Amino acid sequence: GLYTQSDQVVLLTPSTVDAVLFNSSAAVLVEFYASWCGHCMAFAPVWKSLARDTREWKPAVDLAVIDCADENNRQTCIRFGIRGYPTLKFFHAYSEKGSNGVSFEVAERDVMSLRQHLINMMETHKESWPPACPPLESASEVEINKFFETNSVQHLALVFEKADSYVGREVILDMLQFENVAVRRVLDTEEGLVSKFGVTDFPSCHLYYPDGHMTRLSVQMEARTFYSYALQRLSGVVRSGRPPPLVSDLSPNNTEMEWKPFNRSRVYMADLESALHYSLRVELAAHPTITGGALTALKRYASVLAKHFPGRPMVKNLLRALDTWLQSQEDAEITYKSLQVVLDNKEETPEALLPDSVRWVGCQGSKPRFRRYPCSMWTLFHVMTVEALNSSNSDAQEVLQALRGYVRNFFGCRECAGHFERMAQESMYQVKKLSDAVLWLWSRHNRVNSRLAGALSEDPHFPKVQWPPPELCPKCHSVQLTGEHQWDSAAVLTFLEEHFSSSRIFLDYLEPEAELLRRQLGPPVILEENEQDTGDHAARAARDIRQDLGEEPAAEKDQEGAEDEQELDADQSEGAREGGENDAMPEAAARRPSILGLHRREAQEEIVDLDSFVNQHYKAKVLRAALISRRRRRAVPGGHEQGRAGDLGLQPLESDEFAWGAKQRLQKRALTGQYTGLEEDEEALDLDAGSLGGPWVSVLSLGFSRLDISLCLLLYTLSSLCLLAMYRFFQLRVWHRRGKVALP
Numbered sequence: 001g002l003y004t005q006s007d008q009v010v011l012l013t014p015s016t017v018d019a020v021l022f023n024s025s026a027a028v029l030v031e032f033y034a035s036w037c038g039h040c041m042a043f044a045p046v047w048k049s050l051a052r053d054t055r056e057w058k059p060a061v062d063l064a065v066i067d068c069a070d071e072n073n074r075q076t077c078i079r080f081g082i083r084g085y086p087t088l089k090f091f092h093a094y095s096e097k098g099s100n101g102v103s104f105e106v107a108e109r110d111v112m113s114l115r116q117h118l119i120n121m122m123e124t125h126k127e128s129w130p131p132a133c134p135p136l137e138s139a140s141e142v143e144i145n146k147f148f149e150t151n152s153v154q155h156l157a158l159v160f161e162k163a164d165s166y167v168g169r170e171v172i173l174d175m176l177q178f179e180n181v182a183v184r185r186v187l188d189t190e191e192g193l194v195s196k197f198g199v200t201d202f203p204s205c206h207l208y209y210p211d212g213h214m215t216r217l218s219v220q221m222e223a224r225t226f227y228s229y230a231l232q233r234l235s236g237v238v239r240s241g242r243p244p245p246l247v248s249d250l251s252p253n254n255t256e257m258e259w260k261p262f263n264r265s266r267v268y269m270a271d272l273e274s275a276l277h278y279s280l281r282v283e284l285a286a287h288p289t290i291t292g293g294a295l296t297a298l299k300r301y302a303s304v305l306a307k308h309f310p311g312r313p314m315v316k317n318l319l320r321a322l323d324t325w326l327q328s329q330e331d332a333e334i335t336y337k338s339l340q341v342v343l344d345n346k347e348e349t350p351e352a353l354l355p356d357s358v359r360w361v362g363c364q365g366s367k368p369r370f371r372r373y374p375c376s377m378w379t380l381f382h383v384m385t386v387e388a389l390n391s392s393n394s395d396a397q398e399v400l401q402a403l404r405g406y407v408r409n410f411f412g413c414r415e416c417a418g419h420f421e422r423m424a425q426e427s428m429y430q431v432k433k434l435s436d437a438v439l440w441l442w443s444r445h446n447r448v449n450s451r452l453a454g455a456l457s458e459d460p461h462f463p464k465v466q467w468p469p470p471e472l473c474p475k476c477h478s479v480q481l482t483g484e485h486q487w488d489s490a491a492v493l494t495f496l497e498e499h500f501s502s503s504r505i506f507l508d509y510l511e512p513e514a515e516l517l518r519r520q521l522g523p524p525v526i527l528e529e530n531e532q533d534t535g536d537h538a539a540r541a542a543r544d545i546r547q548d549l550g551e552e553p554a555a556e557k558d559q560e561g562a563e564d565e566q567e568l569d570a571d572q573s574e575g576a577r578e579g580g581e582n583d584a585m586p587e588a589a590a591r592r593p594s595i596l597g598l599h600r601r602e603a604q605e606e607i608v609d610l611d612s613f614v615n616q617h618y619k620a621k622v623l624r625a626a627l628i629s630r631r632r633r634r635a636v637p638g639g640h641e642q643g644r645a646g647d648l649g650l651q652p653l654e655s656d657e658f659a660w661g662a663k664q665r666l667q668k669r670a671l672t673g674q675y676t677g678l679e680e681d682e683e684a685l686d687l688d689a690g691s692l693g694g695p696w697v698s699v700l701s702l703g704f705s706r707l708d709i710s711l712c713l714l715l716y717t718l719s720s721l722c723l724l725a726m727y728r729f730f731q732l733r734v735w736h737r738r739g740k741v742a743l744p
């Protein structure tokens with residue numbers, strides 16, 4: 001057929017048709033169609049849109065479809081007297097069995113006309129008003145004055161409007177699934193209320209309070225969507241059957257993960273890195289071997305990540321290494337284990353790593369089951385499409401198809417993957433431009449939001465809305481002359497470009513690279529003497545860092561390392577001999593295995609602080625690159641790119657680090673409101689360089705250890721005492737002599 005479950009319409013079959021249409025508490029509007037009919041195909045998107053548009057009205061009215069081209073349904077369609085397609089029929093609530101429904105004819109088959117006619121049909125209900133449907137007629141002054149005597153809701157919203165307006169009734173139905181709020185329409189002819197409160201704008205929405213006063217609802221535009229959206233956000237207003245969200249949910253007790261305060265209108269790198277970790281290390285790991293179409297999809301996904309992931313240099317390096325490795329695999333099959341070697345950087349690609357845990361920030365949920373991974377994947381996808389838009393070497397299909405391929409083959413929620421695949425099949429192929437790719441993903445994500453609003457998976461603290469809501473992007477919303485809400489695509493695109501732009505991503509809560517590196521170097525490795533020659537990853541990596549820092553000349557490092565180790569071993573042997581007398585010493589300790597690499601570094605923690613090593617290392621590199629770049633830019637007018645790389649011979653990592661370091665500083669100043677332009681950045685770089693690159697800082701943080709400094713202080717104190725003692729000694733001698741001279 002032309003519809004699926006995810007289209008928010010009821011799919012009728014001969015066995016369900018009677019139960020859905022007859023004696024139901026909700027009215028039902030049915031489309032009888034034939035899947036081969038061209039008109040039906042053209043009409044299907046409108047019907048789906050109508051279903052999305054009226055999704056909140058469900059308790060009062062539902063949309064249903066039945067495919068009369070299906071042999072199984074033929075008898076049912078004949079029973080309802082269907083001769084042409086599409087035919088629309090309206091069934092009132094509590095329709096009797098055997099009813100044929102009422103013909104639903106509209107001049108224009110667009111969403112607005114259909115929606116308004118649907119309201120007209122609901123109002124024609126003749127029997128007693130169905131309880132599932134709220135009162136749609138206009139309210140009188142008397143009714144409003146007595147409202148709070150007979151109702152216990154917290155808020156009463158009054159939509160003042162003209163008689164031919166549908167806004168009030170639409171808002172009443174939109175709020176049907178929400179508790180603690182009631183909506184009534186008041187006509188401009190209700191003079192008592194209109195003059196009492198001085199209402200002059202029609203439509204306009206006001207909140208009426210039990211003490212009889214009224215305030216106007218503050219909205220960007222006087223239209224249905226804005227009223228409904230603002231009313232859903234009033235305090236105490238919750239979806240029916242849902243408890244009001246508790247503030248304490250947002251600060252879980254300390255048995256759960258600590259809540260990290262964050263800005264809801266920003267994207268966090270911690271979420272993006274978490275998405276990568278989870279997708280590459282957890283989701284992919286469920287596929288011990290990857291072959292055929294899945295392998296191709298993975299290669300595309302890795303390629304797009306390597307191109308467009310706007311992350312830290314080390315993460316980008318890892319993604320590049322992963323991409324290079326995957327593209328070089330010519331076999332029809334790879335194993336996850338072999339991929340894992342690259343992911344965990346077992347080959348020790350310099351300065352490449354992917355954090356090996358998740359840190360949700362913008363994607364935190366009020367309960368562990370909410371948000372997190374799927375939220376971070378959406379965010380990652382949006383960031384990727386926007387990054388691709390800003391890059392010169394990509395095309396719309398490449399990015400979208402890569403994301404689609406990943407979802408289809410690997411995304412753990414198979415239902416979600418099915419829904420996404422259907423949306424992709426429907427229209428993804430039509431996307432030609434990168435800007436359309438950004439908008440395609442945005443609009444499909446909104447479809448998913450619409451479908452999931454009110455679902456069990458919705459976090460009550462983060463309700464699913466059509467995004468971005470007016471408070472986040474006022475310009476994205478506009479109202480047609482007919483009063484119909486409309487997205488302003490150009491404004492939405494501008495907003496998305498900015499919202500998901502790499503320069504605006506917050507870097508808070510990221511695990512420091514030094515910490516990650518330390519963990520990547522692995523746990524302390526203790527080797528027996530006869531294992532020493534095999535070498536040790538951690539030792540090698542730590543030494544490489546020292547070498548990068550210029551602390552150890554490359555040619556000498558191995559030899560020195562060997563000498564160090566020999567010295568240490570000698571010391572240890574000595575210690576072992578001394579300690580050999582100690583009977584209490586366990587045998588293993590008495591054997592004193594050689595301690596290599598990082599472990600030795602940790603044992604000598606007083607001498608080398610790996611954190612400050614790495615921090616200084618990166619800061620120095622970034623600043624160096626930035627300063628060189630700045631000078632080059634000044635020397636070569638308009639030579640921004642030349643200054644960054646190319647003739648300077650900077651390796652890609654360095655240019656990444658440049659961008660990364662500059663981005664962090666820019667972001668810091670953007671946050672404190674200090675950002676004014678390039679020159680300021682340059683000054684800041686000078687300042688930073690001055691303060692960080694000065695000899696004293698480096699000497700203090702690198703040349704001296706804490707032990708050294710303690711010894712210095714001790715010596716200083718001892719020498720002061722010594723000087724004091726000498727001073728007292730000479731003073732006493734002088735007094736003694738004077739005493740002698742004074743005596744006769």
Ligand SMILES: Cc1cc2nc3c(=O)[nH]c(=O)nc-3n(C[C@H](O)[C@H](O)[C@H](O)COP(=O)(O)OP(=O)(O)OC[C@H]3O[C@@H](n4cnc5c(N)ncnc54)[C@H](O)[C@@H]3O)c2cc1C
Nearest residue numbers: 371374375377378415416419420442445446448457462467
């Ligand atoms: C490809 C995919 C398909 C999915 N399909 C289903 C499904 O069929 N059924 C199901 O139950 N769950 C599905 N999910 C999960 C679901 O969509 C949510 O991700 C999950 O419920 C968490 O919701 P959330 O509140 O964190 O917001 P999410 O919808 O995950 O959104 C994350 C963030 O993106 C921003 N955002 C919201 N809407 C948009 C938009 N339109 N454009 C740009 N940015 C936006 C917001 O800042 C939001 O906080 C799917 C997830 C993915 C990645």
